[in-house]
Amino acid sequence: AQSVAQPEDQVNVAEGNPLTVKCTYSVSGNPYLFWYVQYPNRGLQFLLKYITGDNLVKGSYGFEAEFNKSQTSFHLKKPSALVSDSALYFCAVRDIWGTDKLIFGTGTRLQVFP
Amino acid sequence: SAVISQKPSRDICQRGTSLTIQCQVDSQVTMMFWYRQQPGQSLTLIATANQGSEATYESGFVIDKFPISRPNLTFSTLTVSNLSPEDSSIYLCSVDSENYSYEQYFGPGTRLTVT
Structure with a gap:
């Protein structure tokens, strides 16, 4: 079965510092991977995806993610964090080869301190 | 994007009642x-x-x-029936990207709180 794991419940980073939110996946077949962000009292917003091609994918709000097949990881990154980046981040995998469902990780709360 | x-x-509902949530999309989706x-x-x-078939x-x-209704290609409702405090959650609808x-x-x- 397809799954994603987010090993950190919370990540704390100072404004201006680089941030990384970790995600590992388990899939059969090629992975279709996504990052979403949820701001307080709002729905999920799509940030970026990896389907194929370059291992470094760029998305909204200056975020990027690095796909690493050998480590089965898809970590979300940003070179310089902003206080406004504080939110709940979800990694997800789409089970294209099976149920075609979007399967979410448990989420990581990012707190950026001024 | 749609x-x-x-x-x-959001809504606060009493135990045993029901809440119907509406979802409207600005384009037709399967x-x-x-x-x-x-x-x-x-x-x-x-x-x-899916429109025209049971969920x-x-x-x-x-x-x-x-129970879910899907009367057309831009609208759906989700009803949460016989509410209990365990139903207190956020309920979200979604659609696939257009292409x-x-x-x-x-x-x-929709943030539901059951009292």
Whole structure:
């Protein structure tokens, strides 16, 4: 079965510092991977995806993610964090080869301190 | 990307009553998805709704508790019936991207509190 794991419940980073939110996946077949962000009292917003091609994918709000097949990881990154980046981040995998469902990780709360 | 709206944005309901949540999309879509996000938890798919057919429910979710309507290609409703405090959650609807590029887009969610 397809799954994603987010090993950190919370990540704390100072404004201006680089941030990384970790995600590992388990899939059969090629992975279709996504990052979403949820701001307080709002729905999920799509940030970026990896389907194929370059291992470094760029998305909204200056975020990027690095796909690493050998480590089965898809970590979300940003070179310089902003206080406004504080939110709940979800990694997800789409089970294209099976149920075609979007399967979410448990989420990581990012707190950026001024 | 599709623009999705949900009504109500939040509600407080008494135990034993029902709440119907509306989801409206600004374009025609084949499938609409309903998710539940319990407090502090991740998203769980409740069901998939296709226009003109009965919704397909995930394990642990039944039609009597979560009836869904899909009268046309831009609208769906989810009813949460016979409410209990355990139903207190955020309920979100979503749709596939227009050109089926694999990502889904989500509505703003409905926050339900059952007292």
